């Protein structure tokens with residue numbers, strides 16, 4: 289009969305899963321069967337820990353004192369080796385790695401896997417920055433991170449991997465790893481088993497099956513409605529196009545050339561090379577951040593084409609054919625992605641697209657970062673052809689409007705829609721690097737949903753206001769123009785300020801631009817901003833985006849609902865995304881998140897819970 293070393297009620301130091309940080313915890317109970325202690329952290333989080341992840345207060349203090357004196361006596365020339373629990377930190381490391389560093393990285397990755405959510409948005413923080421943020425939690429946490437010597441770290445490694453969350457948070461994803469010594473981990477030939485997706489989104493298999501047909505049909509319906517004289521929803525379906533009119537080989541060729549052109553631009557050796565977030569296998573992919581240059585070069589190419597009297601209104605005249613061509617490419621690409629994922633190692637699979645159900649996994653995407661050599665197909669599709677295509681199509685609609693309505697200059701409504709959306713796209717490319725830390729890149733697989741979203745949904749629905757205005761002119765008074773410019777400006781300010789503030793804070797909380805902000809410390813060492821925009825609502829960046837979305841639709845007037853499609857989509861997507869993100873934050877930050885929710889009760893809209 290095993291006996292426990294620590295007693296119920298004892299205050300001891302417990303390791304936080306996925307880290308080298310020790311916190312003061314209270315022992316709540318001991319399970320003789322699993323040999324696990326249930327402990328409660330000061331922030332209220334309850335976890336199950338192994339005995340080897342618990343140490344008594346006295347031994348812990350002696351250990352810290354010993355390692356401090358050791359670090360003091362270290363020769364000044366020898367670099368201090370600091371270990372991180374953050375996957376982001378590793379992204380700054382030199383690409384020529386030593387075996388030691390690789391080992392350490394693998395350990396970190398394994399540690400990170402123990403965290404309830406296999407992702408982090410923290411980006412490129414260096415050890416100094418991270419340390420600063422940890423200091424925010426100094427009142428609750430003690431860290432031996434900096435003081436650890438290599439031998440100590442490695443000795444400890446053996447017992448580090450099976451910290452277990454006390455409660456499965458209901459996400460159905462495995463958060464437990466078998467205990468392995470570091471040597472076992474490094475010499476194993478097979479990567480650890482991938483997390484199986486059991487918690488299905490979007491209504492599961494049946495839901496995604498219908499979505500897969502509904503989405504393309506909905507976009508088609510939107511086109512038909514936007515393009516026909518009477519764009520009211522009641523008049524649907526009026527002008528159903530013949531099957532023949534949906535296809536044109538020349539258009540298909542143009543779409544292929546566009547994709548190729550954007551792919552070549554993305555490979556140009558201009559712009560900085562940055563490392564993405566560490567993958568499960570410990571590797572990081574390198575990305576060339578040259579989207580802004582690619583946008584400029586695309587603008588030059590389009591300028592030259594217009595100068596050569598290429599009639600861009602061709603895009604308007606063949607809009608449906610462009611859509612069907614893109615849809616065919618999306619379908620073929622999704623099949624390719626699904627088939628190639630059969631050869632992907634389990635480690636390369638996305639946590640959300642590995643249910644074992646073909647339809648579901650095809651839709652959600654099995655592989656996280658499908659690459660051809662160094663070319664990350666997902667990262668490319670997410671930003672390049674769709675976003676650039678959006679701006680190009682808008683411009684083509686502007687030309688089509690002048691042609692169809694015999695105008696010498698584009699209408700103010702068309703100009704506003706073009707300028708507002710161009711500003712957003714330029715902003716996206718200017719901050720392209722930040723995309724690397726987003727949920728879509730770090731967490732979601734690349735399947736039909738994202739390929740469809742990136743290559744057809746973005747260019748063919750985000751352009752619906754401009755498409756609508758070609759055949760539905762709307763006069764705008766000066767008052768309206770000023771109101772819309774102000775609205776877009778306010779939305780953009782909130783969107784940009786909130787995103788930049790969070791990014792700067794995650795990078796370096798002591799940055800003078802953000803150091804004045806009030807924060808709530810969390811047990812993970814990261815803090816949550818609780819003042820300024822992030823103290824107003826819990827997702828101010830979404831609010832800014834929605835205000836902009838409204839300013840993009842209002843220029844089309846109030847005659848029809850159809851130009852408000854983007855706003856309705858954005859609202860639905862961001863409300864769903866907010867719920868998804870909050871669920872993950874609750875798991876990541878436990879009671880600190882609850883405290884944040886109490887301090888900032890509104891989700892996206894001020895005054896609305």
Ligand SMILES: NC(=O)C1=CN([C@@H]2O[C@H](COP(=O)(O)OP(=O)(O)OC[C@H]3O[C@@H](n4cnc5c(N)ncnc54)[C@H](OP(=O)(O)O)[C@@H]3O)[C@@H](O)[C@H]2O)C=CC1
Pocket residue numbers: 408409410726727783787790794814815816817818822826827829830833858861862865869872873
């Ligand atoms: N137009 C469109 O189609 C779409 C636009 N977008 C836009 O993209 C942008 C990014 O969106 P998205 O990635 O979804 O979400 P966020 O940029 O809001 O990222 C959410 C993460 O931020 C961190 N966080 C949350 N609250 C706080 C806080 N108080 N203090 C510090 N960190 C906090 C958490 O991660 P951690 O703590 O781990 O850092 C959380 O997981 C938004 O502006 C959105 O509007 C997004 C989707 C579609």
Ligand SMILES: CC(C)CCC[C@@H](C)[C@H]1CC=C2C3=C(CC[C@@]21C)[C@@]1(C)CC[C@H](O)C(C)(C)[C@@H]1CC3
Pocket residue numbers: 503670671675712715716717723726728737738740741742745746
């Ligand atoms: C119902 C559809 C299939 C859903 C598709 C959703 C996608 C179109 C969007 C999901 C998140 C996106 C983002 C951008 C584009 C649209 C998609 C892919 C974004 C890259 C655009 C540029 C911005 O600056 C951004 C903030 C980086 C956006 C991030 C999210």
